Amino acid sequence: MRTALITGGTSGIGEAAVRVFAKAGWRVVTTGRRKERLDALVAELGADKVQAAAFDVRDEAARDAALDALPAEFRAFDLLVNNAGLALGTAPAQSASLDQWKTMIDTNVTALVSLTRKLLPELVARKGAIINISSVAGNYPYPGGNVYGGTKAFVRQFSLGLRSDLAGTGVRVTSIEPGMVETEFTLVRTSGNQDASDKLYGGADPMTGEDIAETLLWVAELPPHLNINTLELMPVSQSFAGFQVARS
Structure with a gap:
């Protein structure tokens, strides 16, 4: 039985991925800060299929302690899904919060590369x-x-760099690049503004966490000689932004 580590399993894409992988026969370890949500997933899906590791991905000591405390059969990973991340604020750069910028970098970049580096030797050994x-x-x-x-953009380029470095090891690396997915993403970004979230997704028929989770499973279960380098997904209603013109 293969084992996946899925970060950010308390909502959205991560939560959906835990369910999809567990129901497909994988063992799953999922992480997040909200322990009660992780515990609910374990209760729903069964401790023989899912184990929770509650910590903030920015806290390396807490991360290591939580992973070390897992049952032995859940400690050898065949798949790492780096899903934990967030957006904070919608202000233009000249008036944005530097603290919010640093939190995004610490979570979306630093924590991701730290966990990846920790697991790379094992992932190489297990192909x-x-x-x-x-x-x-x-x-x-x-x-x-x-x-x-x-x-x-860093996550995409880091993924391509990993792919280059891991050539010949049998390790597959994929960057999944979704567009509009209706999750708690906008609530987090706007500090809980439900109206902003409803306005963004209303009438747009956006993708769902389940849509992306099914895509993750498809990528993970491809034959081992196939690698999806990058995969960009959007709802049909969404397309590329147009150019801006500032007029005097």
């Missing part, structure tokens, strides 16, 4: 796979995207 969740925000700029878009 495993890494799936990093990037975003179309890393490919197409938009007003207010600034540092969030920059972190996701």
Whole structure:
């Protein structure tokens, strides 16, 4: 039985992925800060299929302690899904919060590379796979995207760099780059503004966490000689942003 480590399993894509992988016969370890949500997933899906490790991905000591405390059969990973991440704020760069910028970098970049580096020797030994969740925000700029878009561009490029370095090891690396997915993403970004979330997704028929989770499973279960380098997904209703023109 293969084992996946899925970060950010308390909501959205991560939560959906835990369910999809567990129901497909994988063992799953999932992480997040909200222990009660992780515990609910374990209760729903069964401790023989899912184990929870509650910690903030930015806290390396807490991360290591939580992973070391897992049952033995859940400690050898065949797949790492780096899903934990967030966007904070929608302000233009000149008025954005530096603290929010640093939190996004610490979570979306530093924590991701730290966990990846920790697990790389094991993933190489097991000829495993890494799936990093990037975003179309890393490919197409938009007003207010600034540092969030920059972190996701890093995730894409880091994934391609990993792929280059891991050539010949059998380890597969994929960057998944979704567009509009209706999750708690906008609530987090706007400090809980439900109206902003409803306005963004209303009438757009956006993708769901389940849509992306099914895509992750498809990538993970491809034959071992196939690698999806990058995969960009959008709802049909969404397309690339147009150019901006500032007129006098």
